[in-house]
Amino acid sequence: MSDQANLRVQRLRDAGYKLTNARLTILTILEQHGGHMTSADVLEEVDAVAPEIGRASVFRSLDLFTRLSLIRPTYINDSSTPTYVLLPGGHHHHIICTNCDRVIEFEDCHLEKLEHELEQKFRVRLTGHLLEFYGLCDNCAARQPD
Amino acid sequence: MSDQANLRVQRLRDAGYKLTNARLTILTILEQHGGHMTSADVLEEVDAVAPEIGRASVFRSLDLFTRLSLIRPTYINDSSTPTYVLLPGGHHHHIICTNCDRVIEFEDCHLEKLEHELEQKFRVRLTGHLLEFYGLCDNCAARQPD
DNA sequence: TCCCTGGTGAGACATGATCTCAATTGCGGT
């Protein structure tokens, strides 16, 4: 198990939740795919790897992980089903092409300062963030001048 | 009609889409509510204001507006339906409490520089962004010391 | 050992979103 994975398991335990087989399996699947899975993707993979796990548990786990800021659902393409992204270190950033749905991930966000300011201003305790830019990727931009 | 609304209508036209009654109605509803509406909210309001507009058109319009970066679907509470936020000036920022689902909006993001860097680095043309922080609001943080 | 609580799987169920297709409409061209 990777360091990141251990951190996540730790977070589960610290929050007082049991590390059950269903939860570990689903977390592992998310890790292995590096995020960006729809609920359908997760369901399919769970069914292939551990068919004894029910669909309700999959959704329950995804909700739990979301509350713990381990993952975050986002709407990549059209508005139907969310895509879950892992939040290693609490954050994730990507660019979404609104024409072809291509996703480009990037690392640096320089948001630590803003995060601090917000915590003080609103007296909140922040555990993660998601930053999405959207526009046209190089391919689609070339095709649609102006 | 507000300046912002005119800008959005312009964006529709520029992209080569017709300004139909359905689209204008739905856009107006979004404007009036200042964003943060679920598809159910929009459907309900459409039904109250212009019952002749069909469900399908509502979803089609929301998808179109999303592609045009006029709005953006996001996953606020643990319900499975997206909440759409308006993107005045192309961006929107908020904090979501992962315990009580409270949403706190904020204005400043200081992301212009990063946006520029990304455009150059990946040769993309960016039209907007969404920044979400997650954590506990003041209320929930007080209840869960740690 | 016996509760008690949190967690689970199966499947029925309720919403939410899509599809199809004929009818209509916005808008550019005349």
Add this chain to the structure above:
DNA sequence: ACCGCAATTGAGATCATGTCTCACCAGGGA
């Protein structure tokens, strides 16, 4: 102002997605 046509629409069937219920189980503490 009119025409012609592709874009867009509305109704309802249909499909997909996520929720609920409930009996059952595992594990920790008395």
